[in-house]
Amino acid sequence: QVQLQQSGPGLVKPSQTLSLTCAISGDSVSSNSAAWNWVRQSPSRGLEWLGRAYYRSKWYHDYALSLKSRITINPDTSKNQFSLQLDSVTPEDTALYYCVRETSPDGGFDYWGQGTLVTVSS
């Protein structure tokens, strides 16, 4: 059974960097049949896909076009986890953040983390 356990601060100041980590059990971040995503949810924006990282003989990354200049998703094979880094946050980045496994190529988002509410406020 795959489990995703999220960790990270729930409060970030404007202009600073949001950092979250997702620890994987029951699968490998280096799996050739999975991709590791971040999705956020807010009342104003609904569900919003942020980006993903996946391994197919080398690492690949895809990011939402609206966030491409601010976002980084990094896998950590030594700890079997992946992280989200979102730079220069504003109050509009306040949301419930989820890490999500995607079973490639067409399996959909089948496992979700528990969610982390991140508030951007001074």
Place this chain on the structure above:
Amino acid sequence: QSALTQPASVSGSPGQSVTISCTGTSSDIGAYNYVSWHQQHPGKAPKLIIYAVSNRPSGVSNRFSGSKSGNTASLTISGLQAEDDANYYCSSYTRSSTWVFGGGTKLTVL
């Protein structure tokens, strides 16, 4: 990438069937058979109920079915039950190698 278009709300009585539509473009829904549907109850993470347009994950009721025609995907829930009262979201892979979600549909079981 604009969000996929879903009706804000639908409703039905127990035992009835309802269909939720999800409209995109030729760059997302129309481009691939990579459309998924998720069910979300308040305070819970979304749950995958349909993937690859019409496939159900193990353990998901066969009362849930999916289809696609052109740039529009649909989710049909038959034999409505009280537990189906939830929010439903579609998602699609896009030609930009990104994913896009619909705005969500609130299903009310009367």
